[in-house]
Amino acid sequence: MRMRNPKDKDLVINNCDYYYNGFDNTNPIHLEIGMGKGKFILEMALKYPEYNFIGVEKYSSVASVAIKRINEYKPKNLKILITDAINLPEILENKIDTIYLNFSDPWPKERHAKRRLTSQKYLETYDILFKNNAHIIMKTDNDNLFLYSIDSFINHGYKIVKISYDLHSEEIDNIETEYEEKFSKNGIKIKYIDVKKD
Numbered sequence: 288m289r290m291r292n293p294k295d296k297d298l299v300i301n302n303c304d305y306y307y308n309g310f311d312n313t314n315p316i317h318l319e320i321g322m323g324k325g326k327f328i329l330e331m332a333l334k335y336p337e338y339n340f341i342g343v344e345k346y347s348s349v350a351s352v353a354i355k356r357i358n359e360y361k362p363k364n365l366k367i368l369i370t371d372a373i374n375l376p377e378i379l380e381n382k383i384d385t386i387y388l389n390f391s392d393p394w395p396k397e398r399h400a401k402r403r404l405t406s407q408k409y410l411e412t413y414d415i416l417f418k419n420n421a422h423i424i425m426k427t428d429n430d431n432l433f434l435y436s437i438d439s440f441i442n443h444g445y446k447i448v449k450i451s452y453d454l455h456s457e458e459i460d461n462i463e464t465e466y467e468e469k470f471s472k473n474g475i476k477i478k479y480i481d482v483k484k485d
């Protein structure tokens with residue numbers, strides 16, 4: 288997601304109290320890669336105080352909107368990182384329990400396949416982040432990205448725990464993301480997959 292710099296972006300970015308520098312407890316850490324404006328990760332943090340959460344976003348313009356939202360609620364169990372996911376091993380090696388990939392950019396052209404957040408390159412990166420077993424939960428509107436990701440997970444040794452081609456028709460605990468709200472309002476079915484690897 289690219290957007291114009293909000294007028295107060297620099298002020299918000301420079302005064303943010305939520306940059307990740309560890310948590311003061313040993314609760315499991317859940318990570319969302321590509322949090323966008325932060326609706327999902329903030330609502331997760333508020334709903335599940337017994338877990339820690341980190342939201343990662345590569346564009347500071349977008350992250351500044353998330354920070355403003357987080358400032359309103361001041362959750363103790365939520366931190367953020369403004370970086371590309373490829374850099375996360377430097378910061379989060381062996382720390383993460385679950386990764387969420389919500390409505391990741393589909394990068395439809397074959398020559399851009401490596402940029403997909405479920406490409407082998409990114410799955411190898413995530414391997415370094417997990418504390419014990421690897422656990423990824425993905426949601427998308429995009430059929431092609433979904434099929435590509437299922438193959439990619441399986442090729443990387445993941446097993447499917449749960450899969451749905453219409454998440455909103457299922458009894459699965461779900462917090463909607465910004466993109467999810469938009470797509471489902473337009474009648475697009477939300478695809479969901481939960482995968483694990485030892």
Ligand SMILES: C[S@@+](CC[C@H](N)C(=O)[O-])C[C@H]1O[C@@H](n2cnc3c(N)ncnc32)[C@H](O)[C@@H]1O
Pocket residue numbers: 288289320321322323324343344345346349370371372373389390391392464465466467
């Ligand atoms: C389509 S938006 C979805 C936002 C949000 N997850 C939602 O569902 O509403 C994808 C977001 O992922 C971010 N993103 C894409 N590739 C990334 C990467 N390699 N590292 C970190 N963030 C990334 C984009 O900047 C964008 O904000």
